[in-house]
Amino acid sequence: MEPVIANNLTRRFGELIAVDSLSFSVLPGELFGLVGSDGAGKTTTLRMLAGVLDSTDGDLTVLGNPFPSGVETVREHIGYMSQRFGLYPDLTVDENIRFYADIFAIAAAERKTRTERLLDFSGLAPFTGRLAGRLSGGMKQKLGLCCALIHRPKLLLLDEPTNGVDPLSRRDFWRILRELRSEGVTMIVATAYLDEAERCDRVGLIHQGRLLACDTPDNLQKLAPKSLRNPSLEDVVVSMIQDPVTQSNEDQGSGGWDLKRGAGAGQRLSGLGPQAPLEEVDTRPAVTLDHLTKRFKDFTAVDGISLTVPKGQIFGFLGPNGAGKSTTIRMLCGILPPTSGSGAVAGFDIAGQAERIKENIGYMSQRFSLYEDLTVAENIAFYAGVYSLQAAKRKERTEWVIEMAGLKERRNSLAGELSGGWRQRLALGCAILHEPPIVFLDEPTSGVDPLSRRKFWSLIYSLADEGVTVFVTTHYMDEAEYCDRLALIYRGELVAVGTPEELKRSRATGEQLPSLEDVFIGLIEERDRT
Structure with a gap:
């Protein structure tokens, strides 16, 4: 019997229909993917399958038991890893696993054997004494999976488990999932990474609560x-x-969205770039670093980085979790002083002119830096005040941001009520409200659906075409392809710099060029062997 059978499954929140008459089934031992836009209903669906949320209408059978009446009968056979899985940062790796073993009343003998195996195949065995709060993003995801698996579930539900995790950690995570599938565990994975969805046996596409299609990845491509x-x-x-x-x-007519510099891809808006007239004749690079180093006591987070970023370039900054990307960006933004070495941003010294740098850059963090209890208009007004925009300029730029973000009908909506794509574009608008010549984007599309990601990158291209320098970090290797140049940092050191084409050709072993993900992983593994 199928582990999951849903028939016209529906969930309403007041007048909002989050899941609308969903019908599908999952086969025993299947790896089933759920993909869709932000707010499509993926998380709500998983919560109903996990038994933590009752349906409003329709029928749901999980592991042979009708829900919600049969939830308690099968709860011990379900593993659920939510987007914000409940790890305790002040407990060690071992203590977190023991905590979840206690919840499921795992016997001592089985607990010891099970824990040792989970630690071994997750690669966490050397880190049992480390606090969870001090783990990298990839290691936290692996620990969350270990905690979800401690009671040997028959059905495993994973809600965007690799969101914000680097390609190397993602590869390790999916290796673990393949091992679980070989053991007969049925898995349902919601993901924003479409290359991950292609690894699933079947994929269900959800939009606005409805199932649009469900088939194998090959058949869906047709x-x-x-x-x-x-x-x-x-x-x-x-x-x-x-x-x-x-x-x-x-649509550009031949291949969907045309994400190429100067191609006029997607949305084109005037007023994106810096307006200072002297910028046209200033030939200084946007960013220069010379043996930039940052130490925290005995730990070297950034080790002697040297690079130059010309104006108007989209520069991708790649690296595994904990490689030193965020520390480098904090120094470039004038937030963190370097230990040694030097650097300049927009012509200002990062050590002695931090305040001038802050006036000439825009910064958008992974969490979008918005106040969720303020409206769209109030968020924009707050940042206009931070940047001391005069009344006339403030009005002009406010209308520009609202138009750019597509929020004309939602200017009075709370930021916390917006979908990920709208929040993302609003955050970008707030970051460039003062028309800075340089913008730093820290994983700006993490966890955002594919359509929103494409719209966002068309805006990035528009910025660069207007002369703005864009310095971006990302874990999406397809997005790294859109950059003019890339730098790979690992353990605080600069490993490689070049265009996407140059980096792929440097690792090619024949006529076939490797993917950027293969280049990324290969360079890191090579550095680990030295």
């Missing part, structure tokens, strides 16, 4: 518009969830 050449699963997802009116305006 649903792509005929105009697309060699469509990916992401092309299919974007074409199916995109508003027809928007699509007719943004």
